[in-house]
Amino acid sequence: MSASATAPLGIYVSIPFCRAKCTYCNFASDVFPAARLDGYVHAICREIRGRRTHCLAKRMQLPGGADSIYLGGGTPSTLAPHHLRQIFDALRESFDVFPDAEITVECAPGQISDAFLAECCTQGVNRVSLGVQSFVDAEAAAVGRRHGRSTVLADLARLRAAGVSNINVDLIAGLPRQTAASWRESLQVALDTGVPHVSVYMLDVDEDSRLGRELLTGGEKYGAQRTPGDEATAAMYEEACAMLGQGGLLQYEISNFARPGQQSRHNLKYWDGVPYVGFGLDAHSCLPGRDGDWFRTANPDAMDSYLEDPMSPAVERISRTGQIEERWFLGLRRTCGVSLPELQAEFGTEALTAFAGVVQAAVKEGLLEHGHARIRLTPRGRLFANEIFARFLDVLPPVSEALPRNLEHEVTIA
Ligand code: SF4
Missing domain, CATH: 1.10.10.920 (Arc Repressor Mutant, subunit A)
Incomplete structure (x- = not known):
């Protein structure tokens, strides 16, 4: 058994509920009726509490101690405070969450209620990842985001006032209407906010999103004709590496930049070959076995299948x-x-x-x-x-x- 197999666990919880579907989104998230949230949170809590028994039966090891929790999505800020409480109660009952654990919640700008933020603080959330994508309002609106720059800046102030200063901002290069100048503007605003972490993604072109499909097959509805194209997008990525580096955000992974010491502990686990477990729709896990082997598990990516049986992920032994x-x-x-x-x-x-x-x-x-x-x-x-x-x-x-x-x-x- 390698030393990495005994490292503390990272826990991912998938909250696939969104208020609107962004045109570029290729995740399993959707605009599910809010009435389904109660049942979904109930299923996740069942899954969390039952996972140790499942692992035992499948000869996988589930470390007891966890030093990172990540609620991703989707839009976890669509949860009501009592949902958040139920999830953290189940996690703390089932795992020894270290006192200094990194606890991240992804939030959509403009969709963080005071009650949700207060509950995050009660539950020890100490890191927030904001899905900004662009600080240029016309670009954000063109892909279905419901926020503008002023909303993001107001949320940053609210998060900091609440004591959460460890904040990530997601940006996407290659959006419709984006130009080299507007991209530099987004990067500069991100730097000016002083956030310690920025993630930069190049637009995915695949048939799993409406915009991606339009890019592949043609059409004008989602602005595919107005995307900058591959070469310009690659140049934007290179510009991001240069500007963020000069601004003190050092690249530590293909898409991730951080001030020294503020890399995402949770995300590092995915690249460093240490155990992580995922709960909820389309969540994946990577866990050691009993004999030096490793296993990967994958939950259903269809909501009805997950709700029907949240306890039986597909299991694959990694050769x-x-x-x-x-x-x-x-x-x-x-x-x-x-x-x-x-x-x-x-x-x-x-x-x-x-x-x-x-x-x-x-x-x-x-x-x-x-x-x-x-x-x-x-x-x-x-x-x-x-x-x-x-x-x-x-x-x-x-x-x-x-x-x-x-x-x-x-x-x-x-
Ligand atoms: S908020 Fe995120 S998960 Fe939801 S639709 Fe937009 S990109 Fe997809």
């Missing part, structure tokens, strides 16, 4: 090959990259040698770089991250369950 591949491409998401000695210590020499060709080719192309016994993406490589990650799949033969654990020699990979 040893899969663990090594994930360690590569999840590690490469981090700015610090993949530590070769750590990879070798955990999986043996072959976890390095098998990928030497892939790494060397990407280094030659200027997409990866090496130094201080680590391999990392170059700034250019971050623009092609998904393509690079795909190269790490299917390199090892599926029979590598019995990889030799040769801890004795150092391997030079690049």
Whole structure:
């Protein structure tokens, strides 16, 4: 069992209720009737309380101590205070939540009631992630957001007055109507607010959102014709890396920037290969087994199926090959990259040698770089991250369950 298997747990709770569906959204969230909230929260609490028994039956380990909780969505700020209380009661009954745990709630600007904020503080919420997407009002409105810049600034003041200063702002590059100048304006406003964390995403173009479908198949309803295009969006991303870095928000992952010491503890768990558990619609978990193996679980992504049976996620054992591949491409998401000695210590020499060709080719192309016994993406490589990650799949033969654990020699990979 690796040391990471015994790390404290991260807990994710999915609240897929939104007041309106943003045109770019490809999540399982929706504008479900508010009347369904009671039943949904009841199902989540059942799931939280029953998960340990489920894990035992499936030979998975569920760590007892948790040092991060993340309520995401959807829009968790649609919950009533008593819903929040019910969820935290179930979590604290089922887990030992550390006193210094990072507890994050995602909120939509303009949708944070005083009562909700007060209950967050009572429950120990110490971090808020705001789905801003753009500080330019016409851009936010074009994708269905219901807030403007002044609303966001007012919410930031309210959160700080309530004692929550650890705040993330989400921004999206590539929105309809966005230009290089308007993007710089959004970045500058984000910097001027003094928030310690900003996440920057490039618009997803896939058929799971209305805007994405329109981009793929044509149409004018959602503004696809007015999106900046791939090259301009890539340039916006590079501008974000430069501006945020100059403003003291250092990039620590492909999409995430933080002032020193204010990285998201919860999100780091997804890339560092430590256990996390997810509750609610479409929530995923990654948990160690009893014998050095790991498991991934996935809840239903259809509301009716989840409510019918919140206790039976799909369970998949992650093969040893899969663990090594994930360690590569999840590690490469981090700015610090993949530590070769750590990879070798955990999986043996072959976890390095098998990928030497892939790494060397990407280094030659200027997409990866090496130094201080680590391999990392170059700034250019971050623009092609998904393509690079795909190269790490299917390199090892599926029979590598019995990889030799040769801890004795150092391997030079690049
Ligand atoms: S608020 Fe977030 S989850 Fe809800 S529709 Fe918009 S992007 Fe999707």
